[in-house]
Amino acid sequence: MxxxxxxxxxxxxxxxxxxxxxxxxxxxxxxxxxxxxxxxxSRNLYQFQGFTWDNWLNPCDPLGMCESLRVSISIGLAATLVSTIIGTLAAFALVRHRFEGRSTMNLVLFLPMATPEIVMGSSLLALFVAAGFGGQLGFWTILIAHIMFCISFVVVTVRSRLGGLDSNLEKAAMDLYADEWQTFWRITFPLVFPGILAAALLAFSLSFDDFIITNFTSGQTVTFPMFVWGAAQRGVPMQVNVIGTLMFLVALGAVIGGEVMSRRRARGRVRAAS
Amino acid sequence: MSPAEQAHGDLKLSGLHKRYPNGFTAVKSLDLVIPQGSFFALLGPSGCGKTTTLRMVAGLETPTAGTIEIGANDITHEKPYKRPVNTVFQNYALFPHLTIAENVEFGPKRRGVKDTRSQVKEILELTELTEQAAKKPAQLSGGQQQRVALARALINRPEVLLLDEPLGALDLKLRRAMQMELKRIQEEVGLTFVHVTHDQEEAMTMADTVAVMNEGRIEQLGTPYDLYTNPRTTFVANFLGRSNLVKGTVLGREGSGDDEVVKVDMHGTVVSIKAGRVHTDSSEGWIGIRPEKVLIQPAGTPVDAPGGYFAGAVVTEASYMGTSTEYRLRMPWGQELICFEQNTGRRGGLVPVGTQVDVSWRPEFAFLLDSSQDAEAGLEED
Amino acid sequence: MASLQRVFGKNAAYLLIGPAAIWLALFFLFPMLSLLTTSLSDPAGNPITGYDLTWRIQNYLEALGDYWPYLLRSLLYAGIATVLCLVLGYVLAYAIAFKAGRWKTVMLVLVIAPFFTSFLVRTLSWKLILADNGWLVETLKALWILPEDGRLLATPIAVVAGLTYNFLPFMILPLYTSLEKIDPKLNEAAADLYASPFQRFAKVIWPLSLPGVVGGTLLTFIPATGDYINAELLGSPNTQMVGNKIQALFTTASDYPHASALSVILMVMIVAMVLYYVRKAGTEDLL
CATH class of the missing domain: 1.20.5 (Single alpha-helices involved in coiled-coils or other helix-helix interfaces)
Known part of the structure; x- marks a missing residue:
C-alpha cells in the first residue's frame, strides 16, 4: 500500500x-x-450577478425588514427573560425536591419537545380563537407561545448542570458557617450560573429563529423569520443575507471569545498539573 | 462570641440512633465519649455506620434518637453552621469557583471576622500552601487539595475536626506522607480529631484510640495495640490484621490472679489461654492466634516454644514476600492455618511445599472468642 | 434545595415548579384540549365567531380520506431524511468524539455555529444551490447522472435534502453525547480480542451508542414529520407534506375543524410510532 x-x-x-x-x-x-x-x-434573485457593498452599507433599505428584526429581538429578549426564570425555578424543584406530581411534571416538560411545532402552533391558534382572542393576535400571543416552548429547553439545560453539582459543596458551606441564603448565593448560584446562561442563549436563539409557531400566533405582527418568509414569495432582498451573515459572525465571535477566555484560565491549570 | 467558644470539652454521643426512611438502620444506639484533644479513629467496612455517625456530629444528618454533646452543650439539633465542628470532606468539596485563599477564608468571613489576612497567612503556612493562595482548586494536585480542605476547616479552630476518609483519594505513597502530616498538625493545634476510615493501617498508625464499628455498633474500642493483640470478637480479629481461628472445647480454669488460665481442648491437644484474653462463657470457643505468632519447624527438629506442639501439619503453599514468607499449613484435622515467618535467614531458605512440620505458639499470644460468632466475620470479600 | 426548603417550608417545591406548571398547563395542555374540541366541532363556523362542538367524528374520516397522501409523504420524506441524518451525523459525531483530539471543542462549536444564521435564510440558499441553471445541476448533467431535462429544485430530492440539512445537528449532538462516554480503550480491548474493525463497530461502538441513536432519530424524525418549510420553499405542489396542508387549512381555507383533526392525527401517529420505536429499542427510561 x-x-x-x-x-x-x-x-x-x-x-x-x-x-x-x-x-x-x-x-x-x-x-x-x-x-x-x-x-x-436583475430580477433573478437566486443567481450571483455582481459584487457590491451596497447591501452591507444600507442594510435597512428593504421596507419593514429592520422593523421585523426589532420585533424579533424584543420578543426574543422578553421570552428569554421569562422562560429562563420560570425554567430555572422548575429545574431547582425537580433536582432538589421529591414532591407529589414530580414524574407528571417531568412528562409535561418533555412533551413540548416531542410535539411537532405545527401541532403546537395550530393548537395555540385553536385556543386563542376559541377564547375569543382571534382578532388580537400579535406581539403578546407570540411572546406567550415562545415562552411556552422555551421553558422545556431551559429546564433540561439547567437541570443537567444542577444535577452535576456536588451536593457536598453546599454541605461544606453550611459546615463552614454559611446559612441557607449565604450558601445559595455564594456557592449554589455561582456554580449553576453557566448552565443558566447557556439556557438563556438557547432560549433566545429558539425564539429568534422560530417561524412555524409564530406564524400561527402572529396576526399582523411581522417577526424577522416571517419577513423572510413573506419576501421569499416575491424575491428575497439581499440585505436578508447581510443580517444572516452578521448573526453568524456575532454568534461565532461570542463563542470563540468565551472559549479563548476559558482556555486562558485553563492554561495555568495544565501547568500546575504537569 | 464565636461558636468555637460556646462549647468546650469532650465529645459525647449518648444513645445515638439513625434509622433512614427506607427502614435501614445505620447506627444503633451508639454511646461514645471522645476526650478533648485526642486523635480518635472510627474504623469499619463500608456501610458500618461510621460516616453516618460523623455526619450526625457535623449536623448534616438528623439522629432518630439520642444526643450529641460537646462539653456541657447539647448540639443534637443545632444547624451545621452553628456547631463548633468542621469537616474535611471525603472528596474535599473545595469550592471550584473560589481561589485557595477564598476557600480558606470562607468560614471566618461567614462568622463575621473582619480581617482574616493574618489568620489565612498563618494557616496556609502551617499547611505549606502559601504559594498556591491565588490558584483555583482545579489547578492543584490531589495532595495539595487535601491540605486546602484541612486548612479550610482548621482555620476555624473547631472544638472537633471531623475527617471523612480524608486520604482515600490519594495514592499509597502520598497517603503515608499525609498520615504523618496530619498527625503532626493534630499535635501542633491540639484539637480533637475524629477520623473515619476503612483502612485499618491508617487508623492504627494515626489514632490514639480506635473504635471498630460494624453494622451500626461499636465492636471494640481501645488503643491500636490492645485491639490488635487482644481482639474481643471474630470481626475485630479478622478486620484488624488476620487471624487463625480454631474450634476448641473449654475444659476449665486454673490458677488465679494474673496467672489464671483457661484450658481448652483443641483437636486433642490442651492449650492454655490467659483469663484476660478469654471473651466467652460458653463451653466452646474460637481459639485465635495471629499468623506471625505461629511458629513452624520441620518434623523431628525441636520447636522454639514452651509447652506442647501439634505434629502432623503439612506445608501446602509458600509465598515468598521479601521481608517475610506466608505459609499455608494443613493441620491434621483438615483445617488450613496461616503462618507469617520473618525471613531472618535462620533457616537458610524456605520450607518446601509438602514438608511435614510441627506447629506451635507461645500461649500468652492466643485468645479465645465466642463460638456463636461467625469465624469469617470481617474478612474482606474479594 | 434542602436549605431553601427550610426557608419556604414544605411547599417550596410547589412554589418553584408552580410558574412552569401553570404556563405549560395554560399554553400547552389547554391548547391541546382546545385542538381536540375544535377537531370535533362543526366546520360550518368561522374563526371569528368560533365553532360549535358537535362531536363530529366525520372530521377525522374526512381529513384522513382527503389528506392521507400528505401524511404518507410526510412519513416517507421524514423517514428517509432521518436515515440520511443518522449516517452523516454518525460519521461526524464519531470523528469528533474519537478522532478530533484537541480540536474537539472547536469542531463542536462549528457544528452549532451555522445555526445562528436564521434557518429560513439558510434554507432559501438551497434554492440557489439546487437551481435549474446552478453549477450542481450542470455538473450532474455533464456527468450523465441527471438527464438533460432533469432538475433538482421542486423534486422530492430537494425536499429530503433540505430536511436532512436542517435537522442534522439534532442528530449529531445526542450521538456525540453517547459516543463521547465510550472509553476508547473498549475499542482497543475488542481489537485485542480478535475483532475486525467492522466487528468492533458492530459489537462494541454501535450498541453502546444506542441511546444517542434513539435520541437523535426522535429529535430528527419528529420535527421533520411536522415540517412544511422545506416542502414549501424547495418542493412543488406534488411534494407537499402534511404540515403544508394543516397550515393551508388553518390560514387560507379557514377550515379549523378539519385542520385540527389532521393535527391530532399527526400527533397521535407520531406518539404511537415513538412509543413503539422506544420500546423496540429498549430505552424506555428516555421518556
Missing part, C-alpha cells in the same frame, strides 16, 4: 467527518456570498 493509502486509511473517519461539516457550511457560504450580490440589475 502506498503512503497516501495508509494516510487515508488512518484518517478516513476524520476526513469524512470534515466533509459532513463542510456540507453543513455550504448554505452559510452561499448566504455570505449573496450578501455581496448586486441584485439591482
Amino acid at each position: 502506498t503512503r497516501l493509502g495508509r494516510w487515508v486509511g488512518k484518517h478516513l473517519m476524520i476526513t469524512l467527518g470534515l466533509l459532513v461539516l463542510l456540507y453543513m457550511y455550504i448554505p452559510n457560504f452561499i448566504v455570505a456570498l449573496m450578501s455581496f450580490n448586486d441584485a439591482s440589475q
Whole structure:
C-alpha cells in the first residue's frame, strides 16, 4: 500500500467527518456570498450577478425588514427573560425536591419537545380563537407561545448542570458557617450560573429563529423569520443575507471569545498539573 | 462570641440512633465519649455506620434518637453552621469557583471576622500552601487539595475536626506522607480529631484510640495495640490484621490472679489461654492466634516454644514476600492455618511445599472468642 | 434545595415548579384540549365567531380520506431524511468524539455555529444551490447522472435534502453525547480480542451508542414529520407534506375543524410510532 493509502486509511473517519461539516457550511457560504450580490440589475434573485457593498452599507433599505428584526429581538429578549426564570425555578424543584406530581411534571416538560411545532402552533391558534382572542393576535400571543416552548429547553439545560453539582459543596458551606441564603448565593448560584446562561442563549436563539409557531400566533405582527418568509414569495432582498451573515459572525465571535477566555484560565491549570 | 467558644470539652454521643426512611438502620444506639484533644479513629467496612455517625456530629444528618454533646452543650439539633465542628470532606468539596485563599477564608468571613489576612497567612503556612493562595482548586494536585480542605476547616479552630476518609483519594505513597502530616498538625493545634476510615493501617498508625464499628455498633474500642493483640470478637480479629481461628472445647480454669488460665481442648491437644484474653462463657470457643505468632519447624527438629506442639501439619503453599514468607499449613484435622515467618535467614531458605512440620505458639499470644460468632466475620470479600 | 426548603417550608417545591406548571398547563395542555374540541366541532363556523362542538367524528374520516397522501409523504420524506441524518451525523459525531483530539471543542462549536444564521435564510440558499441553471445541476448533467431535462429544485430530492440539512445537528449532538462516554480503550480491548474493525463497530461502538441513536432519530424524525418549510420553499405542489396542508387549512381555507383533526392525527401517529420505536429499542427510561 502506498503512503497516501495508509494516510487515508488512518484518517478516513476524520476526513469524512470534515466533509459532513463542510456540507453543513455550504448554505452559510452561499448566504455570505449573496450578501455581496448586486441584485439591482436583475430580477433573478437566486443567481450571483455582481459584487457590491451596497447591501452591507444600507442594510435597512428593504421596507419593514429592520422593523421585523426589532420585533424579533424584543420578543426574543422578553421570552428569554421569562422562560429562563420560570425554567430555572422548575429545574431547582425537580433536582432538589421529591414532591407529589414530580414524574407528571417531568412528562409535561418533555412533551413540548416531542410535539411537532405545527401541532403546537395550530393548537395555540385553536385556543386563542376559541377564547375569543382571534382578532388580537400579535406581539403578546407570540411572546406567550415562545415562552411556552422555551421553558422545556431551559429546564433540561439547567437541570443537567444542577444535577452535576456536588451536593457536598453546599454541605461544606453550611459546615463552614454559611446559612441557607449565604450558601445559595455564594456557592449554589455561582456554580449553576453557566448552565443558566447557556439556557438563556438557547432560549433566545429558539425564539429568534422560530417561524412555524409564530406564524400561527402572529396576526399582523411581522417577526424577522416571517419577513423572510413573506419576501421569499416575491424575491428575497439581499440585505436578508447581510443580517444572516452578521448573526453568524456575532454568534461565532461570542463563542470563540468565551472559549479563548476559558482556555486562558485553563492554561495555568495544565501547568500546575504537569 | 464565636461558636468555637460556646462549647468546650469532650465529645459525647449518648444513645445515638439513625434509622433512614427506607427502614435501614445505620447506627444503633451508639454511646461514645471522645476526650478533648485526642486523635480518635472510627474504623469499619463500608456501610458500618461510621460516616453516618460523623455526619450526625457535623449536623448534616438528623439522629432518630439520642444526643450529641460537646462539653456541657447539647448540639443534637443545632444547624451545621452553628456547631463548633468542621469537616474535611471525603472528596474535599473545595469550592471550584473560589481561589485557595477564598476557600480558606470562607468560614471566618461567614462568622463575621473582619480581617482574616493574618489568620489565612498563618494557616496556609502551617499547611505549606502559601504559594498556591491565588490558584483555583482545579489547578492543584490531589495532595495539595487535601491540605486546602484541612486548612479550610482548621482555620476555624473547631472544638472537633471531623475527617471523612480524608486520604482515600490519594495514592499509597502520598497517603503515608499525609498520615504523618496530619498527625503532626493534630499535635501542633491540639484539637480533637475524629477520623473515619476503612483502612485499618491508617487508623492504627494515626489514632490514639480506635473504635471498630460494624453494622451500626461499636465492636471494640481501645488503643491500636490492645485491639490488635487482644481482639474481643471474630470481626475485630479478622478486620484488624488476620487471624487463625480454631474450634476448641473449654475444659476449665486454673490458677488465679494474673496467672489464671483457661484450658481448652483443641483437636486433642490442651492449650492454655490467659483469663484476660478469654471473651466467652460458653463451653466452646474460637481459639485465635495471629499468623506471625505461629511458629513452624520441620518434623523431628525441636520447636522454639514452651509447652506442647501439634505434629502432623503439612506445608501446602509458600509465598515468598521479601521481608517475610506466608505459609499455608494443613493441620491434621483438615483445617488450613496461616503462618507469617520473618525471613531472618535462620533457616537458610524456605520450607518446601509438602514438608511435614510441627506447629506451635507461645500461649500468652492466643485468645479465645465466642463460638456463636461467625469465624469469617470481617474478612474482606474479594 | 434542602436549605431553601427550610426557608419556604414544605411547599417550596410547589412554589418553584408552580410558574412552569401553570404556563405549560395554560399554553400547552389547554391548547391541546382546545385542538381536540375544535377537531370535533362543526366546520360550518368561522374563526371569528368560533365553532360549535358537535362531536363530529366525520372530521377525522374526512381529513384522513382527503389528506392521507400528505401524511404518507410526510412519513416517507421524514423517514428517509432521518436515515440520511443518522449516517452523516454518525460519521461526524464519531470523528469528533474519537478522532478530533484537541480540536474537539472547536469542531463542536462549528457544528452549532451555522445555526445562528436564521434557518429560513439558510434554507432559501438551497434554492440557489439546487437551481435549474446552478453549477450542481450542470455538473450532474455533464456527468450523465441527471438527464438533460432533469432538475433538482421542486423534486422530492430537494425536499429530503433540505430536511436532512436542517435537522442534522439534532442528530449529531445526542450521538456525540453517547459516543463521547465510550472509553476508547473498549475499542482497543475488542481489537485485542480478535475483532475486525467492522466487528468492533458492530459489537462494541454501535450498541453502546444506542441511546444517542434513539435520541437523535426522535429529535430528527419528529420535527421533520411536522415540517412544511422545506416542502414549501424547495418542493412543488406534488411534494407537499402534511404540515403544508394543516397550515393551508388553518390560514387560507379557514377550515379549523378539519385542520385540527389532521393535527391530532399527526400527533397521535407520531406518539404511537415513538412509543413503539422506544420500546423496540429498549430505552424506555428516555421518556
